[in-house]
Amino acid sequence: MKKIIVFASGGGSNFEALCNAAEAGKFNAKIVLLVASKNGIGAIEKAKKHNIPVYIYDENTVAEVKKYSPDLIALAGYLQKIPDQILDICPVINIHPALLPKFGGKGMYGHHVHEAVLKAGEQFSGPTVHYVNEHYDEGAIIKQTRVPVLAGDTPQTLAARVLEAEHKLLPECVKQILDK
Ligand code: GRF
Numbered sequence: 001m002k003k004i005i006v007f008a009s010g011g012g013s014n015f016e017a018l019c020n021a022a023e024a025g026k027f028n029a030k031i032v033l034l035v036a037s038k039n040g041i042g043a044i045e046k047a048k049k050h051n052i053p054v055y056i057y058d059e060n061t062v063a064e065v066k067k068y069s070p071d072l073i074a075l076a077g078y079l080q081k082i083p084d085q086i087l088d089i090c091p092v093i094n095i096h097p098a099l100l101p102k103f104g105g106k107g108m109y110g111h112h113v114h115e116a117v118l119k120a121g122e123q124f125s126g127p128t129v130h131y132v133n134e135h136y137d138e139g140a141i142i143k144q145t146r147v148p149v150l151a152g153d154t155p156q157t158l159a160a161r162v163l164e165a166e167h168k169l170l171p172e173c174v175k176q177i178l179d180k
Helices: 013-023 042-049 061-067 111-119 155-179
Strands: 002-008 029-036 054-056 072-075 092-096 128-131 141-144
Touching: 002 013, 013 029, 013 042, 013 155, 029 042, 029 061, 042 054, 072 155, 092 155, 111 155, 128 155, 141 155
Parallel strands: 002 029, 002 072, 029 054, 072 092
Antiparallel strands: 092 128, 128 141
């Protein structure tokens, strides 16, 4: 069975969507480790619930990740830059809450993304899953889902609609990559 490592910095709802998909046999892989950006984040509780070991990011993260020989690394709401050595281990994918190449790059994370989408008057938004390279949000796009921007949307209501789509898209992309 293939091995996936997930990196997360926040509540971990995308991480949990991957745990649920793995447990339901939606792809033939096991999540072997959660790398959390720091102690106390919500994703850690979710890892405990799903019996997945947790490693808190430190200077030995690259060595720790290598021990598992992962087939795929998924950044699921991971906000820090990952070291380039991680990119040499296996394919690394990221989920971004907007339709790249628009609304990506420096400063475009969390509510900033949805604010920018609303300000630009876009009719659609939605998550993008892409390969990670050394430039933020610029790796090849794997797949996107379009969701409508509705009249009266706030950054919060739009974020919630996009997040729901993220939870479907990320497991789908993991399956697509692992099946290759
Ligand atoms: C998601 O919108 C993700 O796209 C973004 O951060 C949010 C993380 O949510 N990069 P969660 O931690 O997976 O709940």
